[in-house]
Amino acid sequence: MTNHLAQESSPYLLQHAHNPVDWYPWGIEALERARTEGKPMLVSIGYAACHWCHVMERESFENEDVARVMNAHFICVKVDREERPDVDQVYMEALHTMGVQGGWPLNVFLTAEAKPFYGGTYFPTPRWVQLLESIGTAYAGEHRAELEQSAERFVAAIGASEVEKYNTGKEEDRSGVSDEEFKLLLYNLGVKFDRERGGMDRAPKFPMPSIWRFLLRAHVVTGSQTVLDQTLLTLREMAWGGIYDQAHGGFARYSVDGEWLAPHFEKMLYDNGQLVSLYSEAFQLTGDPLFREVVYDTVEFVRLELTSEEGGFYSSLDADSEGEEGLFYTFTHNELREIIGADEPLFSDYYNCTRQGNWEHGRNILHRRQTDAEFASAHQLTPGAVADLVTGWKQKIMAVRATRVRPDLDDKILTGWNALMLQGLTDAYRAFAEPEFLVMAERNAGFLRDRLMRRRHFREVNRRGLLRNYKNGRASIDAFLEDYALTIQAFISLYEVNFDSQWLTLADELAQTTLTHFFDPAENLFFFTDADVYDPAGNGAGGQLIARKKEIFDNVIPASNSVMAHNLRRLGRHLDKADYLDLSNEMLGQMRALTVREPQHLSNWAALYAAALRPGPEVAIVGEQADEFRAEWSQKFRHDAVLAGAETNNDLPLLRGRVARTGQTDVYVCQHYTCLAPAQSVAAAEALL
DSSP, X not given: OOOTTTTOOOHHHHHTTTSSSXXXXXXXXXXXXHHHHTOOEEEEEEXXXXXXXXXXXXXXXXXXXXXXXXXXXXXXXXXXTTTOHHHHHHHHHHHHHTTOOOOSSEEEEEOTTXXXXXXXXXXXXXXXXXXXXXXXXXXXXXXXXXXXXXXHHHHHHHTXXXXXXXXXXXXXXXXXXXXXXXHHHHHHHHTTBOTTTSSBSSSSBOOOHHHHHHHHHHHHHHOOHHHHHHHHHHHHXXXXXXXXXXXXXXXXXXXXXXXXXXXXXXXXXXXXXXXXXXXXXXXXXXXXXXXXXHHHHHHHHHHHHSBOTTSOBOOEEOSEETTEETTTTOBOHHHHHHHHGGGHHHHHHHHTOOSXXXXXXXXXXXXXXXXXXXXHHHTTOOHHHHHHHHHHHHHHHHHHHTTSOOOOEEOOEEHHHHXXXXXXXXXXXXXXXXXXXXXXXXXXXXXXXXXXXXXXXXXXXXXXXXXSEEBTTBOXXXXXXXXXXXXXXXXXXXXXXXXXXXXXXXXXXXHHHHHHHTEETTTTEEOSSOGGGBOTTSSOGGGOXXXXXXXXXXXXXXXXXXXXXXXXXXXXXXXXXXXXXXXXXXXXXXXXXXXXXXXXXXXXXXXXXXXXXXXXXXXXXXXXXXXXXXXXXXXXXXXXXXXXXXXXXXXXXXXXXXXOOTTXXXXXXXXXXXXXXXXXXXXXXXXXX
């Protein structure tokens, strides 16, 4: 039994290729069939590592009786939200407009013109069949006109401008930044903190790296120890929790509880890339060895589990194995006794495992509740002895895991997610000067350049354009603003750690492409998609989208508009482009008042606010020891600094006219291109700050 998904590249779509449901991929074929047959569409959106997506597939989509009802009443479409975030964005907003809390699987019912009239997330089989029959009968009968009218109202709502919807950009709201307003921003964020276990005061708990990276910057700007303490509490609790793989490194997507204990066990590339950045920056500020351990182990997890032969990074590992969530990662008490042997009581005390199990079905999730020093003191051991014990325990756990059925790998490669991991590697290299981190970063950047950039894009010969996805040597989807924004960000950062100007040049080329094809000058913000995937009539003609959206809210991945605003600020300073700087300021002005009111959802915008409030320096290093000076400079956390360098003469604006003298290396500290006299050491340059 094979449906229309069999020729797709997405692992998620291929998981459904042999369902009895007659699935189509998103596109013109499904829409034309819906119009021809006068049937509504059912669009079901998910991703390969999604636990509840698997549950609904097992219960309903693999059930021939359920499939018969679906095929009789609907044209059924499966969407991988990771390949097509634009489709997911439109219909998730439709769901929110209906007053339904979002999640995946996302199941939305559409007219034959792709206009939504009802939706939900996971449905148990009896309720799902009842809903299918009810909607199918209503659409085929006398209630069709009502459903189509409802769809028109939802289309009007989701088509509204984000600027209008969230009341941003009023002239009276666009004055400059201020210390008093920044204090209010921090207060509005602080009331949402969990002061006991870190994170935000709610469950489920997502890592949300953007919030904590902002607070590191807020600490530097304000000197607030409270802000730093909350951030470090969060990082420690996450690193000790079950959300972090204690044996092998790497973070799961979120914790279902408020204590970081029980995750849905999927491991996503985008989380781990950002968390490598966060823990690297926290190490630069604190020197905490726990943060170093997290970075090294997480990078090693990505290297071993998520890296392709070509240097690209795969998307995720599944939550389930053998049809059971978390089975690969958890252990019963009897299993631990067999694995660990005589040390099992000590092991179980260290990782808080119990005879009854600390999770479901008598199983244990490894997690910690104290430092090694505290554990050593409680058990009359030396800290060194504890470290040796832990190393041995991890080896035993990993040896057993090697015999288990592994979670499935989603081996598609996504440009934006790769860029987040590339950014993480550059931040890790800054913090630790580990050569392997730079090797991985440069290899991945070369992969993105050679496999996911093309010269002929948007019908312009002289522009490099991006593609979204890559699998088995093929890329098939044009990139979205997210891909451009995150790749620009990572390429700028790579330049700042290896001083190879090709990455700055490519970042600027990509920025020019976004300005040409994604920018809306009426609102000084960028669309998520280029115009080619949008149907202005709102009828889903040609498989195009019924709405063209702007992404402004920072979520588990920062909003593409906030990332672009940072990029324009950084590129404007690197390349002396006042128009970039002006646009970045305009974008912040557009979002400033909303950011102050809702910083929890606009934390990357808040980081831009911090940069505008206390601008960092431009630093140029010229001379034979440029790389050694760069490494020394990078050991510390540098808020809003941009860094350029070369061993010899270079025509980049920050380096222009800076002559490399024989046997001498100079460090220029500048603000708005006004530079102090050069220093001959990093320490002397820091004194100038």
